[in-house]
Amino acid sequence: MDVQPNKNTLENEEYQPPQVVSFFALVGFVITGLMGGIALVNQTYILATTLLFVSCVFFIAFYVFNKYHNIALSSAISLYSLSFLMLYLVFTGGVENTGPLWIYVVPPVSLFFHGLKRGLVETILFIAACAVIMFVPTDFVPHAQYSLEFKLRLIYSFLTVTFLSALYEYSRDRAYHYTLELSQKYQQLAHMDSLTQLSNRRDALSILKREQSRAIRSKEALSVILCDVDYFKKINDLYGHNAGDAVLIELAKIFTQNIREQDCVARGGEEFLFILPGTLAENAYR
Template sequence: MLERIKKYRTSNGELEQARVISLFSLVGMSITFLMGFIGLFGDNTTLTVVLFVASFVYLLAFLFIKRFDITVSANIIIYSLYLLMFYLVFSGGVSQTGPLWIFIVAPVSVYVLGLRHGVISLFIFLCTICIIMFLPQQWVAHAQYTNEFKVRLFISFLTLSFLSALYEYSRMLAFKNAIEISKQYQQLAMRDPLTKLANRRNAAAILEQEKARLQRNNEPLSVLLCDLDHFKAVNDKYGHNAGDRVLTELSALFTEQVRKQDCVARWGGEEFLIILPQTSSEQARIITEKIRNSVAQHTVNFLDHNIHITISIGISQLSEDQSIDELINTADKCLYQAKTLGRNRVYP
């Protein structure tokens, strides 16, 4: 159950990221196409071609999200954006305004690549921009910018990068806190708060899963319905705190006596349900006697009192045409018989 919840959270997070990346690819495609179209009426043919190519690349990224892998689309988007920014800084764009577009790189990088990889990529990106801007003209002819413009551009970019990283860190922290709170609520919903065992709702869900799985494999499934004998007398004589101590210690004892694939659940009050996959009723009886003897020999120490308790157990094996409710009802009837026959026993 918890594994399914984890997968559900993961798939929801990926879905949200895919939506944002899809939106960015559509926006990027639209803007670059529009600017390329406007460029058709100007005299900068190279810039127009670059913008149309960028628009086509963003279209490919959008199609990859729909048909293939989100990681591929993310890499296409971020690194094609870097290349476009490098060209705009190198060429100057329209009227030397090309460098102004680099400010969109910071928030996109930390969101698409994550905080750590995003910061590293931004550092490499900024170093490359510096190399392009300070490249000597005698080596390669490129757009010229004043030193004041360069300094203000770098300071502004660093400031925006810091704010973007801070926001991404805060977002990640909030997301982790939300996941932790959600996990705690899931634990409360699926676990008994006193014994920390699976509760009735969780046990019912596990039974349905085991029934479907074991029926496919044609394997047996047995359950044990356990009830503490004269538990009300313990509460009346020693108090409810002593009763809680008895329940928690016996819960740990039950867990120690069963296998890893088995499930121990608090069914209600002083009743416990033990689910035994791949176990026939004959095999279950061996396990049941072991549990009954362990409980009978166990002493619960509470304050200055030594409390001895026994249990009665009903066994039921799932048949082909039986529902889960019928399985539990059969175990309950067997438990009643064990009580009727004198308690501290297993039936059948």
Template sequence: MLTSIKKHLKSNGNLKHARVIALFSLVGMAITGAMGILSLWGNSSTLTIILFIASAIYLSAFFLSKKFSLKVSGTIIIYSLYLLMFYLVFSGGVAQTGPLWVFIVAPVSVYVLGLRQGLINLAVFLSVVSIIMFLPQHVIEHASYTPEFKLRLILSFLTMTFLSALYEYSRMQSYKNVVALSSKYQQLAMSDPLTKLANRRNASAVLQQEKSRVNRNNEPLSVLLCDLDHFKAVNDKYGHNAGDMVLMELSQIFTDHVRQQDCVARWGGEEFLFILPQTSAEQANIIAEKIRASVQQHSIIFHKHQIKITISIGIAQLSEDQSIDELINHADKNLYQAKTLGRNRVHPG
């Protein structure tokens, strides 16, 4: 159940992530397309072509995010953005304003790629930008910037990178906190606070799941309904704290005697329900006898008092076309028979 909650939150996070990437694709397409149109009246045909190519790439990334891989779409967006920025820094863009666009790279990188990979990419990106700007003109001719502009551009970009990383870290921590909080509340809603076993609601959900599996795979399913004998006398003689200790210690014994795929639940008061998938009534009887014997041999020490307790168990196996309520009622009738026959026994046994 906790896993399903995490999957649900992750699915919602992925959906939001996909929407942001799709939105960025559309915005990138619109801006680069508009800039391409404006540059038609300029002197650089190369810039015009590159802007229209970038616009087409963002449009393709939008359709990829809708129909195909979100990871592929994000990769296309990031690296086409890097290439466009490299060209704008190298060429200067319009009136040497090309480098001003590099500031959008930091938030997009850490959001699309994640914090760690985004920071690695930004370090490489800034290194390439720095090489382009400080590359001597005699090596290759490119846009020329003043030393003051270069220094301030780098420092501003580092500041933007720090703020973007801080925001992304906070966003990731918030997501983890939501997952942890949801898991905690889900656990509280589905478990008994005293024994830490599954509660009645949780057990009912497990029974429905197992019944569906029985219908699919035609496998046996058995339940044990267990009740503590003369438990009221323990509370009356030693107090409710002693009764709580008895319930907690017996819960541990119950858990130790079942398999990983089994479910032990506090069904109500001093009643416990064992759900045993892939188990026939005969196999359930063997398990029940082991549990009964272990409880009989166990002593609970409370304030130097030795408390001995026994249990009675009713067994029922799910039959064809039987409902969950009918299964539990059958186990309850067998539990009643165990008590009628003298307690501290398994029925049918």
């Protein structure tokens, strides 16, 4: 029978956003590199060093994707380097304590790269780390100081952005899987007879060409059987088309139960075509 691609394989290949991952890594490399250069000109050397380091990490993510086509590793490097940079800006305050204003890019990126469940977990851990940094006493760990109102509003607004990003990701995920199922359904209908669930003429011709090429290449036998239901028109005339359909369905069940796994049976009207790989003519006749 014709082997269809594994559903999980299709999802993993198609749902991953490779172009977005590569583009995000490239943009991250350019932007953090420029900001690092500006910080270097302004003689804020620690900030400049951090930004340039993260810029190099973004470039590594871009290189990993284009060299090895490893989407999972490239997206992980991009996201975690972004999270590290955001935590650093929260800890140091960035330029005039405006560093925390950048953290809103984390929820949509995390949810888009890693999906709803994993993305939410990563986002919650990130904002928890931010809260620990901001609320820990400066006497215990020296860090940038923020007012209580600023910290609370930052967390509230971040959670709001996270909720909206999660809602969008949920809708996007539902739409994707609905489209995938619909595509697979139409693909199946294009290669299957809707009445008997056997291969249709198009699918049978495709399988026949493939098996013919394989038989020539491996020098193995290939047999084909054409089965015609005699006097089928009388069944329709005497008992109606519903009875004729029932006959075809029962015949299809009998044929399916009596062929091997590597065989194929297809239907065209009241005719059935059997494709039997690795089978001599005399064995096909029996």
